[in-house]
Amino acid sequence: MGKPRVIYWFRTDLRLHDSPALRAALDLDPTWDVTHLVFEKDTDAYARERDRVVIALAEKAGIQVVSRYGRTLWDSDEVVAKHGGKPTMSITQLQAAGKKVGEIPRPIPAPDYLPDPGDMPIDFEQRKPETEPDINAPLRDDVEDTYSHIAGPQGDFAIATLDELGFSAAPTTPHRGGETNALKQLEGLFSDEKYAATFQKPKTSPAAFQPQSTTLLSPMLHFGALSPRLFYWKAQDLVEKYGKGASTPPESLTGQLLFRDMYFAAYAAIGSPFVQTINNAYCRFIPWHLPSKIGETETGGNAISGEYHVDSPQAEEWFVRWKMGVTGFPFVDAMMRQLRIEGWIHHLGRHMVACFLTRGGCYVHWERGADVFEEWLIDHEPASNAGNWQWMSCTAFYSQYYRCYSPIAFGQKWDKKGEFIRKWVPELKNLDEKFIYEPWKASKAALDEAGVIIEGDGLHEGTEGTYPAPMFDFGQRRSACIAAMKRAYSIGIYGNNDKAKDGTWKRLFEEAGETEMEGFGGSSSGKGQIDQASNQDESGKGGLKHANQGIAVKEGPMDKFAKRLKK
Numbered sequence: 001m002g003k004p005r006v007i008y009w010f011r012t013d014l015r016l017h018d019s020p021a022l023r024a025a026l027d028l029d030p031t032w033d034v035t036h037l038v039f040e041k042d043t044d045a046y047a048r049e050r051d052r053v054v055i056a057l058a059e060k061a062g063i064q065v066v067s068r069y070g071r072t073l074w075d076s077d078e079v080v081a082k083h084g085g086k087p088t089m090s091i092t093q094l095q096a097a098g099k100k101v102g103e104i105p106r107p108i109p110a111p112d113y114l115p116d117p118g119d120m121p122i123d124f125e126q127r128k129p130e131t132e133p134d135i136n137a138p139l140r141d142d143v144e145d146t147y148s149h150i151a152g153p154q155g156d157f158a159i160a161t162l163d164e165l166g167f168s169a170a171p172t173t174p175h176r177g178g179e180t181n182a183l184k185q186l187e188g189l190f191s192d193e194k195y196a197a198t199f200q201k202p203k204t205s206p207a208a209f210q211p212q213s214t215t216l217l218s219p220m221l222h223f224g225a226l227s228p229r230l231f232y233w234k235a236q237d238l239v240e241k242y243g244k245g246a247s248t249p250p251e252s253l254t255g256q257l258l259f260r261d262m263y264f265a266a267y268a269a270i271g272s273p274f275v276q277t278i279n280n281a282y283c284r285f286i287p288w289h290l291p292s293k294i295g296e297t298e299t300g301g302n303a304i305s306g307e308y309h310v311d312s313p314q315a316e317e318w319f320v321r322w323k324m325g326v327t328g329f330p331f332v333d334a335m336m337r338q339l340r341i342e343g344w345i346h347h348l349g350r351h352m353v354a355c356f357l358t359r360g361g362c363y364v365h366w367e368r369g370a371d372v373f374e375e376w377l378i379d380h381e382p383a384s385n386a387g388n389w390q391w392m393s394c395t396a397f398y399s400q401y402y403r404c405y406s407p408i409a410f411g412q413k414w415d416k417k418g419e420f421i422r423k424w425v426p427e428l429k430n431l432d433e434k435f436i437y438e439p440w441k442a443s444k445a446a447l448d449e450a451g452v453i454i455e456g457d458g459l460h461e462g463t464e465g466t467y468p469a470p471m472f473d474f475g476q477r478r479s480a481c482i483a484a485m486k487r488a489y490s491i492g493i494y495g496n497n498d499k500a501k502d503g504t505w506k507r508l509f510e511e512a513g514e515t516e517m518e519g520f521g522g523s524s525s526g527k528g529q530i531d532q533a534s535n536q537d538e539s540g541k542g543g544l545k546h547a548n549q550g551i552a553v554k555e556g557p558m559d560k561f562a563k564r565l566k567k
């Protein structure tokens with residue numbers, strides 16, 4: 001037999017350093033006569049499903065498949081196996097199971113060379129994949145060109161550019177990816193030994209910008225431009241060298257990476273129900289507003305469909321205003337605008353806006369918030385996103401629902417003068433710091449002096465300097481939410497309970513005196529529902545005021561959605 005010919009499938013590992021799968025491919029000493037397919041293991045539910053199909057096809061074609069884990073500190077499946085097949089629901093469970101798996105492997109060096117693929121004849125039939133429905137259609141200005149040629153639009157196997165994907169707008173995020181940047185960022189982080197060795201997450205400010213107070217390495221980890229093991233061992237070695245005063249998990253840098261592994265292992269154990277309530281035995285059922293529509297999977301199971309029921313027009317309006325960063329609570333709005341433009345916000349900022357949308361304000365389903373994060377985060381990770389939304393909404397991992405973030409006091413704790421708000425909510429940039437978190441309390445004279453008009457709902461074009469009044473009384477909403485959470489906890493059903501699935505939960509909650517769900521079920525016939533996936537154009541007048549004045553933001557489906565809501 002001749003030398004092996006290997007296709008290496010870059011997926012969750014856009015790097016050369018510490019890539020066990022790439023190493024395995026190179027160890028085959030390939031000649032490029034395809035005999036092997038090699039890729040990094042991915043335990044996300046959709047990836048497992050895809051890989052099952054790919055592996056079957058490859059084996060049928062006589063191609064050997066090799067895969068290695070490298071996306072997490074430990075192989076998530078091994079962690080689950082050492083945890084009795086169960087999901088890791090706390091960092092201590094993860095640590096205990098990880099210990100049984102063994103020491104986190106040290107990173108392996110980048111290869112010295114990559115073999116030249118040489119001649120790659122591609123004179124075979126190209127079967128173009130189905131591209132409908134195209135959920136990005138509203139954002140494209142041009143046709144997607146990715147499949148015009150089997151070796152990519154230019155025929156050179158390069159990654160498609162934004163233009164080639166049909167997007168002409170320039171990216172709004174200032175953050176840039178790639179392994180070179182990732183390693184430079186890592187080096188910068190560890191050059192400040194005191195910062196890295198004594199890092200305590202709860203002491204980092206969500207309002208800090210230029211620079212932010214945490215590492216901002218999450219997008220690099222998401223794309224695999226940075227190996228989590230390299231990051232871990234840099235941090236761990238430094239802590240050992242630093243000695244007294246060094247921080248420890250869960251607050252330390254290593255602790256942050258352990259949280260990441262905890263969510264990955266939880267997802268690996270639970271599978272697709274992990275990213276939803278329905279069928280998820282570990283996620284509490286709470287009758288939030290705007291629940292997902294449930295569809296049937298190919299295997300006959302239930303899965304959220306990406307669309308949702310509008311049980312309450314009021315909650316729908318709150319949700320849209322939350323997403324657009326026009327709630328009238330400046331700290332929440334600043335966070336949501338940073339998220340929309342930059343694709344990243346600080347962890348405690350995520351806490352703040354997630355609590356506000358769910359159990360500490362709007363009582364809107366955490367799955368709605370997770371959808372928005374999925375769309376906008378540049379570090380979006382299904383395991384971390386769903387897991388953290390469950391944590392913050394007190395449906396899993398965490399249960400202290402009576403502890404809510406105040407959109408006023410919490411921001412003031414970090415940023416008395418409101419500099420973060422001034423950056424992201426420029427309508428308020430000249431407002432006295434006494435009112436920057438609560439502009440509705442400012443006197444007419446103070447508002448006039450700052451050129452601010454408090455008016456409207458923020459969803460429509462207004463006079464320059466117009467900022468909306470708060471969309472509700474926060475104190476009242478917090479009390480209503482805590483009372484509703486208390487009832488839901490006492491009823492105590494989970495996503496795999498039949499009552500959660502067949503609708504009989506409703507009677508249970510009515511009997512317990514639940515009023516938060518008024519109007520629930522009113523639109524399940526389809527009336528009043530808004531199909532999020534719809535990309536039909538409509539001619540809503542009075543264009544949406546873009547939340548970030550002076551910053552070009554492309555109108556997305558949600559903008560159209562918001563206009564339609566107001567029509």
Ligand SMILES: Cc1cc2nc3c(=O)[nH]c(=O)nc-3n(C[C@H](O)[C@H](O)[C@H](O)COP(=O)(O)OP(=O)(O)OC[C@H]3O[C@@H](n4cnc5c(N)ncnc54)[C@H](O)[C@@H]3O)c2cc1C
Nearest residue numbers: 214215216217218256257260347350379380381384385388
């Ligand atoms: C509602 C909500 C949704 C979130 N969605 C995501 C997501 O989609 N993708 C994502 O990577 N993180 C998510 N997080 C976790 C966390 O907010 C981000 O990982 C972190 O803010 C990234 O910034 P950083 O790299 O500066 O973090 P650092 O504090 O510097 O931490 C270093 C690394 O540890 C990991 N990490 C830290 N905290 C967590 C955590 N709580 N959960 C999982 N990993 C963590 C990240 O990979 C991060 O890059 C979410 C948090 C919340 C509250």
